[in-house]
Amino acid sequence: MKIAIFTDTFLPDVNGVAKTLGKLTKYLDHTNHSYIVISPKQTGSEPETEQIYPQSSFPFPLYKECRISVPKKAEIRDLLLSFAPDIIHVATPFSIGLCGLQLAKKLNIPLVGSYHTDFDHYLHYYHLSLLSKPLWRYMEWFHQHMARIFVPSAHTYNQLMQRNFRNIQIWKRGVDTSVFHPHYDQNSIRIKYNIQQKYILSYAGRLAPEKNIEVMAYLFKNIPEHLQNQIHWIIVGDGPSRQYLEENKSENVSFTGFLPQSEIAPIVSASDLFVFPSESETFGNVVLEALACGTPVVGANAGGVKTIIQEGFTGLLCSPQKQHEYSKAIASILENEEWRQQLGENAIRYAQKQRWEDRFEELLSGYQAVILNEKETTKHA
Structure with missing residues (x-):
């Protein structure tokens, strides 16, 4: 052809x-x-x-x-x-x-x-x-x-x-499972970004208004207090909203700028959760890539994202414009280690078929x- x-x-x-x-x-x-x-x-x-x-x-x-x-x-x-x-x-x-x-x-x-x-x-x-x-x-x-x-x-x-x-x-x-997989050395990410906290949460994508980026700024400071100091955020990407995020970040946030997929995958693989609040996606490639890394996703119950995340099976979906639901969803997964591991295993099995x-x-x-x-x-x- x-x-x-x-x-x-x-x-x-x-x-x-x-x-x-x-x-x-x-x-x-x-x-x-x-x-x-x-x-x-x-x-x-x-x-x-x-x-x-x-x-x-x-x-x-x-x-x-x-x-x-x-x-x-x-x-x-x-x-x-x-x-x-x-x-x-x-x-x-x-x-x-x-x-x-x-x-x-x-x-x-x-x-x-x-x-x-x-x-x-x-x-x-x-x-x-x-x-x-x-x-x-x-x-x-x-x-x-x-x-x-x-x-x-x-x-x-x-x-x-x-x-x-x-x-x-x-x-x-689809997803390239030769790049996005769960078998990276997770300690190398902790060393690279000087992470001492128990949990790593990540986001990857453009930092722009249409990605509902204000949800990330909210979450930096509104995770339940007993978890706040146990979380380190890694924000991968760049765009017009980066300055806004940096001005509203908490202490435990790393900004990487744009990275090639080969550098994004180890970060997502090392993460306990991937958070993606964008409501404007027609699909949401990064969500599928996170699942392929064995990382459960907390995302928007909107657009194409809601067709990738299986509620309670590979992650959790949050109502549009309901920022507090993200905080609640993140806490519920982090506080249940057995469930979090099961979500990750389910995610890998699903993504490998795509x-x-x-x-x-x-x-x-x-x-x-x-x-x-x-x-x-x-x-x-």
Whole structure:
């Protein structure tokens, strides 16, 4: 199969979309499929492979970690004519994604999309809720052209169905258990971060309003008093809310900044609990990665996260906007060592069944079905 991927974010960006597409292209390399990726050019970095075609870009003023691209449509059109893809996969709805949509229609190439981000939910956190209606109108227009829309969870599937999106297929995420596993030397993390406390609690992800990061600030100072001094927090990641968190931290908090997965996994594996309060996830890759490390998760009963955590079996879910529930859930698990160990064992068994290879085969089967259907439609036209 020959696949052209259009995306407004790609490695080395640190987000779920970029990491998922990075995993996909690596899988395509190993399975002898051909692909090209049209993505933003990153300042100071060159594409790792010749299959990547970077487009000029600049930081988005309101969210500097995101980039706005200016795709060279004529050059990309010539590239597509030369490459002759069987299918175009548009992963984002912005400038490069829009370019992919337009060229797929113009060149009559089968088109699919994937829906990764709950942008409407993000607007609430940036006080831009007035943009919700025009955003949804655009998203509905954009995705109506897709022969199939791949979504990461039943939550997102239901959300889009309620808005009359069609041709939706659930495409879940996997986990790399060669990286995320429970067999790291836990003492090395305690030594590295000078941890004397009994328990380690961790968070990994962007430090930004849409991740409900104020819950972390609350928990730093509102865990039950008898546990407060027994907990050391490790916060992995960076973003616009880091300063806020640092200003509201307790004594026993370590901030690591962004880390590669190879350094995140030992931290999560050494943790007694992973805490993830984000309510805006369409899936929540880091939650599945924590489970693969044998670390129970206390997370939000919202978005894609609620479809990963099995209540009372691999972790606990907390009601949106109920910060005190996180404190209660954390205490209940830490105070019951036998249950905590059982949660961890359950988590490992569940995560080991979530293989990336299976997820990508599901995606490729979806591609193939669309291609065959387009051929049949053309033949009978």
